[in-house]
Amino acid sequence: MSALLVLTDTYKFYFCCSEVDMRKSFDGLCGVVEKYMSRRVEKNQKEVFIFLNKNRTHLKLLLHENNGFTLLYRRQRDRFTLPEMTAENGSIKLTAVEVLSLLNGLMLHHTQKRV
Template identity: 40%
Template sequence: MFSLSSSHRYFLYQGHCDMRKAFDGLCGLVSTQLGRNPTSGEVFVFLNRRRTHIKLLHWENGGFVLYYKRLEKGTFSPPKAMDGRLSLSWAELVLMVEGIQIHKSTQKSRFCF
């Protein structure tokens, strides 16, 4: 319960979201705008126009979980290299939520089995 980790897939909604939307409204955006299934177990990330509020919608066994954070100062900054890409990595999501901006980075390739 209440568990998000690097094993999940994360998708960022590219538009601005009305933060008054609850479970049903966000599920509508996921299915119509993102073309994804809201009950797939993936995590969907929504930002408001001023980028001061963030919501994460996630389906767990038995129901939806909605994570919500409102900043008192500053804004959320989505990763710079989005360029129409919908998916986020766990690391990109954590950096965005924590307010850490990386101006230049390179990711070294790692050997995978």
């Protein structure tokens, strides 16, 4: 069983800012991570990479675990709402709550913590 099924902040979540061809699988998505997100997919790094297609109706999450890859694929009738945040190196870092909101089709907003 994959640890990905428990989406918590023990993972770092990176949303890819580039549109991705959803026909890509494990190796193709690893290439997107390296080329467009300036990162590497490595096992045991507790990093999850999130991809959307051009129409924003299909979403994939990629995680490399101890003994292989986990790929979660979600399709919905309505469009996923893009995060409204500033990208760094082609990706946006998200929290577990923001990822769950994205999966549920909720609007994500960047908020400032009150001091």
